[in-house]
Amino acid sequence: MADKKEKLVAVEGGVIPERDAGTPPVLEARHLGIDFGGLTAVDDFNFIIGKTEIGGLIGPNGAGKTTIFNLLTNVYQPTRGKILVNGVDTRGKKTYEVNRMGIARTFQNIRLFKALPVLDNVLVGMQGASGYHMGAAVLRLPVYWKQEKDAREKALELLSIFGMEHLADTPAGSLPYGAQRRLEIVRALATDPKVLLLDEPAAGMNPSETAELMENIRKIRDEFEIAVVLIEHDMNLVMGICEGIAVLNYGQIIAKGTPEEIRNNPLVIEAYLGRKEGAAGC
Amino acid sequence: MKQTVKRIPMPVRYLINTVLIALLVFGSTAYVNGGGVSGYITKVLMVIGINIILAVSLNVATGYLGQLPLGHAGFMAVGAYTGGIFLKAVNASELGGAGYAAAIAAALVLSGLVAAFFGIIIGVPALRLRGDYLAIITLGFGEIIRVVLTNIDDLLGFKLTYGASGLKRIPKITSYFNVLVCVVLTCLVIHLIMKSRHGRAILAIRENEIAAESCGVRTTYYKVMAFTLSAFFAGVAGCLYAGYLGSLQPTTFGFMKSIEILVMVVLGGMGSMLGSILSAITLTALPEALRAFEDYRMVAYSLVLVLVMIFKPTGLMGQYDFSLSRILEKLLNLGKKSKKEG
Numbered sequence: 001m002a003d004k005k006e007k008l009v010a011v012e013g014g015v016i017p018e019r020d021a022g023t024p025p026v027l028e029a030r031h032l033g034i035d036f037g038g039l040t041a042v043d044d045f046n047f048i049i050g051k052t053e054i055g056g057l058i059g060p061n062g063a064g065k066t067t068i069f070n071l072l073t074n075v076y077q078p079t080r081g082k083i084l085v086n087g088v089d090t091r092g093k094k095t096y097e098v099n100r101m102g103i104a105r106t107f108q109n110i111r112l113f114k115a116l117p118v119l120d121n122v123l124v125g126m127q128g129a130s131g132y133h134m135g136a137a138v139l140r141l142p143v144y145w146k147q148e149k150d151a152r153e154k155a156l157e158l159l160s161i162f163g164m165e166h167l168a169d170t171p172a173g174s175l176p177y178g179a180q181r182r183l184e185i186v187r188a189l190a191t192d193p194k195v196l197l198l199d200e201p202a203a204g205m206n207p208s209e210t211a212e213l214m215e216n217i218r219k220i221r222d223e224f225e226i227a228v229v230l231i232e233h234d235m236n237l238v239m240g241i242c243e244g245i246a247v248l249n250y251g252q253i254i255a256k257g258t259p260e261e262i263r264n265n266p267l268v269i270e271a272y273l274g275r276k277e278g279a280a281g282c
Numbered sequence: 283m284k285q286t287v288k289r290i291p292m293p294v295r296y297l298i299n300t301v302l303i304a305l306l307v308f309g310s311t312a313y314v315n316g317g318g319v320s321g322y323i324t325k326v327l328m329v330i331g332i333n334i335i336l337a338v339s340l341n342v343a344t345g346y347l348g349q350l351p352l353g354h355a356g357f358m359a360v361g362a363y364t365g366g367i368f369l370k371a372v373n374a375s376e377l378g379g380a381g382y383a384a385a386i387a388a389a390l391v392l393s394g395l396v397a398a399f400f401g402i403i404i405g406v407p408a409l410r411l412r413g414d415y416l417a418i419i420t421l422g423f424g425e426i427i428r429v430v431l432t433n434i435d436d437l438l439g440f441k442l443t444y445g446a447s448g449l450k451r452i453p454k455i456t457s458y459f460n461v462l463v464c465v466v467l468t469c470l471v472i473h474l475i476m477k478s479r480h481g482r483a484i485l486a487i488r489e490n491e492i493a494a495e496s497c498g499v500r501t502t503y504y505k506v507m508a509f510t511l512s513a514f515f516a517g518v519a520g521c522l523y524a525g526y527l528g529s530l531q532p533t534t535f536g537f538m539k540s541i542e543i544l545v546m547v548v549l550g551g552m553g554s555m556l557g558s559i560l561s562a563i564t565l566t567a568l569p570e571a572l573r574a575f576e577d578y579r580m581v582a583y584s585l586v587l588v589l590v591m592i593f594k595p596t597g598l599m600g601q602y603d604f605s606l607s608r609i610l611e612k613l614l615n616l617g618k619k620s621k622k623e624g
């Protein structure tokens with residue numbers, strides 16, 4: 001099971017899986033921080049992600065995990081620090097530009113194009129890939145037909161990862177909850193990313209769905225050779241597939257390391273269990 | 283049991299649609315021009331056509347893009363005055379044959395382009411931000427255009443719009459045929475854009491702007507693009523209107539005109555082209571039929587709007603759209619089913 005889960009090695013800026021050590025990290029955050037008015041939501045956040053790493057971001061509710069995803073995708077502009085995608089600083093870039101640099105994400109509170117069919121949700125993700133102009137669309141030139149056909153085939157293929165191709169014509173909003181989460185992953189994959197950011201992908205799923213999701217995340221990483229960073233409260237999932245984990249509390253990293261190191265870290269245990277709402281809160 | 287659904291292949295679909303549209307355009311024109319209907323009815327039909335273009339174009343910005351522009355009549359005014367001034371300048375009614383047709387085509391395109399230009403000028407600042415700034419800005423635009431048209435000649439000494447006394451003696455180029463051609467082209471172009479990657483991007487923004495941008499959609503570009511497209515066709519409708527009336531008055535293009543068009547879109551169902559078309563027809567024809575109650579028209583509009591919002595907030599057609607080939611397919615499949623059962 002842990003075939004590709006190998007030991008972490010130190011490179012400049014942090015640790016990444018040994019197999020990725022030869023290539024530069026695909027995503028890097030340095031001293032990243034953001035304030036909302038007086039509230040420091042994230043402070044001095046550092047991490048690097050190897051080319052095919054599965055990384056985890058955990059921490060109690062309100063710790064700042066989703067805010068970090070919003071920073072990584074330039075939905076928020078950081079107050080401090082910087083983000084590098086394949087070594088390129090993303091400061092000042094638009095969210096869509098960051099996406100085209102290779103960062104795709106899903107949302108904790110699902111954001112599908114509800115009224116559109118499942119297939120169209122995926123096709124929107126392929127916006128950057130097919131490039132025919134509006135004139136070509138209006139005149140229905142051959143390039144329109146060809147690119148539409150190719151895009152459609154690729155979208156169906158991506159949907160088949162989760163066995164959803166038969167749902168292509170269903171409005172996304174009428175899918176069951178678990179399927180909506182899976183569709184968000186497919187839509188993100190359609191943008192041909194280098195890094196997939198998953199915000200609580202297993203939320204609301206039952207244990208067997210979660211186990212299947214875990215397999216699929218690993219499959220996606222292997223097949224597409226991309227990195228995955230996931231925020232998750234399901235510890236079986238996190239410990240099961242993440243190679244490097246960062247633990248966040250009150251906007252700060254309190255621990256970093258392999259699943260084993262994190263499991264036994266007293267600070268982490270305290271952050272989770274020391275709080276009144278306890279495990280239920282995370 | 284797997285039911286195979288019969289689908290009409292693509293090229294055949296286009297052929298069927300083309301033939302049907304050509305039949306509609308040329309058949310009905312021959313009928314109207316041959317004296318099949320009275321001159322009064324012909325006029326009503328032309329106004330219906332102009333209103334269809336206005337409603338269908340506004341639907342791009344409201345129904346498809348999900349914005350709330352309140353100044354559609356402003357773009358119509360820009361198109362109307364551009365077209366009117368151009369037609370007078372080239373003296374279109376004196377031209378013959380091909381020159382006449384070319385002048386009409388040029389006036390329509392020019393009116394659309396000038397309106398589109400204003401669309402960009404307003405769209406860029408208003409749409410760069412997330413949020414509902416467009417409603418306020420277009421509301422202001424509509425009023426400003428009206429005031430400018432009324433006063434610009436006095437202020438700058440032009441002899442262009444003739445202020446409050448109105449632009450008169452515009453060549454009456456608008457006919458049943460060219461209105462119908464414009465209606466068909468407007469619907470066709472919008473339909474073809476919406477059923478492409480560009481249209482999907484616009485719909486995605488309506489559905490969830492943050493998600494759309496996270497998927498690589500250039501949100502600002504597409505918002506301005508859709509809004510400009512909407513303005514373009516409003517300009518075309520304005521030009522047809524100028525060529526229909528033969529004279530223009532700035533007061534025609536006030537806030538109430540914008541609301542009238544908006545009511546058509548909301549009633550028909552935001553995001554449904556068929557809905558916009560049907561309600562443009564209904565809301566133009568009904569008042570004509572009930573001329574005696576002219577004074578109560580705005581009351582009736584408001585009432586209709588409130589009732590629709592209460593009982594069918596998605597509009598009468600919802601987001602349903604019309605497809606000739608889909609209807610044919612349904613008939614084909616029905617035939618098959620009943621054969622099986624029989």
Ligand SMILES: Nc1ncnc2c1ncn2[C@@H]1O[C@H](COP(=O)(O)OP(=O)(O)O)[C@@H](O)[C@H]1O
Pocket residue numbers: 036039041059060061062063064065066067068
């Ligand atoms: N746009 C915002 N404006 C103000 N405060 C925010 C904003 N986004 C997040 N926060 C605050 O930042 C903190 C971290 O939130 P979040 O990243 O959603 O936590 P998590 O995903 O770890 O549960 C919370 O206190 C939240 O209220």
Ligand SMILES: [Mg+2]
Pocket residue numbers: 065066067108
């Ligand atoms: Mg969160």
